[in-house]
Amino acid sequence: MSDSIFTQIINGDIPSEFIYEDEHCVVINDINPQAPVHALVIPRKAITMLVDASDEDQALLGHLMLVASRVAKDLGVAEGFRVVVNNGESVGMTIYHLHLHVMGGRTYAEQDMG
Ligand code: AMP
Numbered sequence: 429m430s431d432s433i434f435t436q437i438i439n440g441d442i443p444s445e446f447i448y449e450d451e452h453c454v455v456i457n458d459i460n461p462q463a464p465v466h467a468l469v470i471p472r473k474a475i476t477m478l479v480d481a482s483d484e485d486q487a488l489l490g491h492l493m494l495v496a497s498r499v500a501k502d503l504g505v506a507e508g509f510r511v512v513v514n515n516g517e518s519v520g521m522t523i524y525h526l527h528l529h530v531m532g533g534r535t536y537a538e539q540d541m542g
Pocket of ligand 1: 444459461468513520521522524
């Protein structure tokens with residue numbers, strides 16, 4: 429199977445600005461933001477989706493949540509943001525490489541839950 433867009437971004441095959449990176453993950457701004465702040469936390473490990481994660485990924489999954497929190501603080505939305513993980517085509521997943529959406533900058537009531 430060919431590499432996902434996110435693997436290509438992580439490998440530098442598709443240019444993208446990392447707003448944060450470490451040995452386990454990178455963070456980029458979503459190309460089609462659904463909120464004033466909309467970042468994607470993407471593990472370097474190409475886990476297809478959350479249901480494919482296993483016990484060996486426990487520390488990585490925790491790390492991704494902490495990075496989501498850190499990015500929310502860095503981007504000035506720590507007072508209110510959502511972390512969303514889509515799992516599967518039926519809920520609109522389009523890129524089959526696990527990622528966390530970090531969305532903030534407007535009130536919860538204004539946000540589309542999709
Ligand atoms: P999902 O629907 O959970 O698979 O989310 C995939 C997200 O990736 C969508 O919000 C897209 O807007 C975003 N996206 C797709 N291609 C890129 C890209 N090249 N750079 C940044 N974000 C992207």
